[in-house]
Each structure stands twice: as C-alpha cells, then as structure tokens.
Amino acid sequence: MVGGGQLARMTHQAAIALGQTLRVLAASKDDPAAQVTPDVVIGAHTDLDALRRAAEGVDALTFDHEHVPTELLEKLVADGVNVAPPPSALIHAQDKLVMRRRLEALGAPVPRFAEVVDVADIDAFAARVDTDIVVKTVRGGYDGRGVTLARDVAEARDVAGRYLADGAAVLVEEKVAMRRELAALVARSPFGQGAAWPVVQTVQRDGICVEVIAPAPRLDAELASAAGQLALRSTQCLAGGAPGTREVRAECKKQGMDAHRSSSVGGSLAFQPLYSLSAARGRRYTSLLLRGDVACKEGR
Numbered sequence: 001m002v003g004g005g006q007l008a009r010m011t012h013q014a015a016i017a018l019g020q021t022l023r024v025l026a027a028s029k030d031d032p033a034a035q036v037t038p039d040v041v042i043g044a045h046t047d048l049d050a051l052r053r054a055a056e057g058v059d060a061l062t063f064d065h066e067h068v069p070t071e072l073l074e075k076l077v078a079d080g081v082n083v084a085p086p087p088s089a090l091i092h093a094q095d096k097l098v099m100r101r102r103l104e105a106l107g108a109p110v111p112r113f114a115e116v117v118d119v120a121d122i123d124a125f126a127a128r129v130d131t132d133i134v135v136k137t138v139r140g141g142y143d144g145r146g147v148t149l150a151r152d153v154a155e156a157r158d159v160a161g162r163y164l165a166d167g168a169a170v171l172v173e174e175k176v177a178m179r180r181e182l183a184a185l186v187a188r189s190p191f192g193q194g195a196a197w198p199v200v201q202t203v204q205r206d207g208i209c210v211e212v213i214a215p216a217p218r219l220d221a222e223l224a225s226a227a228g229q230l231a232l233r234s235t236q237c238l239a240g241g242a243p244g245t246r247e248v249r250a251e252c253k254k255q256g257m258d259a260h261r262s263s264s265v266g267g268s269l270a271f272q273p274l275y276s277l278s279a280a281r282g283r284r285y286t287s288l289l290l291r292g293d294v295a296c297k298e299g300r
Contacts, residue, residue: 002045002054003064004031011064012037024064025054033064048072055081066093067140084190096138097171113173116164119157122172126153129174135159138169144207149175182216184227196228 001008004026012022012033025041026034034040043050045068055061060082070087077083092099103110114125116135126133135156137146146168150156156172163170181204185197199219203211216224 001025001033001062001064002051002068004028004033004040005064006032008033008064009036023054023058025050045069046072048075051076052079055079058082060084063090066090070094094139096136096141097169100171100173111173111176113171116160116170116172119161119164122153122157122160125172126156132175133172134175135163135170135172137163138171140168147207182219182227183212184224186228186232188232194232196232199224199227 001011001022002025004024008022008024008026009032012024013036015022021039022033022037023039023041024031024033024037025043025045027042027044028034029040029042034042041050041054043053045051045065051061051068051072055076058081061076062084068090070091073083073087073090077086092102097115100110100113112125112129114121114128115138116122116125122133122135133150133153133156135148135150141147146163148155148159150159160170160172181202182199183202184199186194188194198215200212200214201216201219202209203213
C-alpha cells in the first residue's frame with residue numbers, strides 16, 4: 001500500500017484477520033501504519049524507485065491516498081504490477097475537471113461548472129447560473145483546502161486570481177444547498193463480488209468529517225436499500241468496471257433513485273469508499289471523490 005497513514009493502518013489490522021501481509025510505502029517510520037506492520041519501505045509516493053521497491057513481488061498495489069502521480073503508476077503497470085485501481089481510474093479522483101466531464105459524458109447530473117483560465121471566466125459563469133458560486137482548485141483540495149464558497153462575484157474573482165497566480169488549475173461551480181450528508185459504503189472484489197454496508201450520516205465541520213452516525217437516523221428503508229444497490233451497479237461506470245472498491249457521491253431526489261448513476265474509482269478494500277445520495281432544491285447531482293471520510297448531502 002502506497003502511504004502509511006491511518007487508512008493504511010486500519011487496512012493492516014483487517015489484513016491480519018485474513019492471514020494477509022501488508023507492505024507499506026511510508027514517508028517515515030513514525031507514520032501510523034509503519035508503526036504496526038513489519039514490512040515497511042521508506043520513501044516518497046512521488047519517487048518511482050521507491051514505488052518499484054514497494055511493488056516488488058506483491059500481488060497488488062493500492063493506495064492509502066489518491067495523490068500518487070498517474071504517470072508513475074503507468075510505468076508500474078508497464079512493469080507488470082497489478083495496480084488497483086488502475087491509473088485510468090484513479091485520475092478521476094485526482095482531477096475534478098476530468099471527473100466532472102466524465103460524469104457529464106455518462107449522463108449523470110452534476111452541478112453546473114466551468115473551467116477558469118482567466119478571472120473573466122468567473123463573470124461569464126456567474127451570469128449564466130445566477131446563483132452563489134464555489135471556486136475550487138482542480139487538484140489537491142481536501143479538508144476544506146482549495147475550496148472557497150464565495151460571498152459574491154468580486155470575491156470569486158479575487159480567489160480565482162490568487163489560485164491562478166499560484167499556478168493552480170481552477171474551476172467554478174454553482175453552490176448547492178444541503179440538509180445533511182449521507183454515505184453508503186460499497187466494495188467489490190476482483191471477481192465481481194459486491195457488498196454494501198448500512199447507510200450512515202456524516203457530520204462535517206469546516207470541510208472535515210468529525211462524526212459518523214450509523215445507521216443514518218430517520219432514513220427510509222427502501223431508499224437506503226436502493227442506495228446500496230445503485231452504488232454496486234455504479235462500480236461499472238468508470239474505467240471499464242475495473243475491480244476493487246468504488247466510491248460515488250450522488251445527490252438524488254429524496255423520493256427515490258433512477259437510472260442516473262456513476263462511480264469514482266476506489267482502489268482495493270483499503271479505501272472504504274462511499275456512495276452517497278441527497279437532494280438539493282429538488283435537483284440531483286453527482287460528483288466523485290476518493291476518500292473514505294467524504295460523502296454527499298441530502299438537500300433541502
């Protein structure tokens with residue numbers, strides 16, 4: 001597993017019960033997973049030599065996080081390493097524009113968005129959507145970083161200008177009103193087997209998940225079941241149905257769920273990814289993430 005954080009540590013604990021050994025590529029011997037597994041490679045996830053050392057002789061290579069450069073993973077694939085998820089899938093978790101465009105191509109409902117290459121693009125987008133807007137970095141944003149809910153167009157222009165000046169790619173999208181965040185965990189084996197866990201409610205503060213309530217309170221049983229089934233079906237939507245876990249963030253009509261679906265590309269069971277459903281002002285939206293602690297929201 002590339003990365004020695006808390007997800008890798010939890011995966012190691014689960015692997016023990018299965019009689020498996022987890023090798024970890026960690027930045028430091030003090031990383032959480034490096035403290036508990038006997039098989040540790042010290043190195044950076046951006047170092048091809050370190051990745052190759054970690055991948056030597058393994059049955060599969062997966063990730064504790066989604067930041068491994070896909071160009072390096074392509075080289076590992078060329079070496080014959082079983083990378084799961086493959087780079088063609090992981091890119092959807094790394095690049096928000098790639099993800100949104102892919103979802104649009106799949107016919108999934110997404111908030112209106114636009115690429116920003118100049119601050120003038122903010123004005124054009126604001127005039128088109130006529131609602132509050134959110135400015136995001138295309139890559140790297142997490143736990144509230146790289147995401148700004150602009151108070152007005154002037155602030156959106158200022159934020160986008162600063163991101164662009166720092167060399168970051170930028171997108172803008174409409175703000176979606178939310179009521180609560182629900183998440184359904186699903187996993188898929190390399191053999192096509194699937195499993196769904198009970199839908200939970202997450203509590204977010206400043207863009208960070210601080211609490212998970214399981215099962216989600218006051219959730220219709222039929223809708224919860226439909227969420228799990230749709231999440232499992234959605235694993236086929238991206239990357240040619242590559243095996244491993246998948247994660248979907250979908251905002252659906254509270255009355256039920258229809259054929260609109262999509263998935264991100266998780267990795268192996270390590271990611272503990274999520275499928276979420278929600279409603280926002282009567283509209284449905286979908287987006288993809290690759291973190292086990294981020295889900296979607298049930299809107300007003």
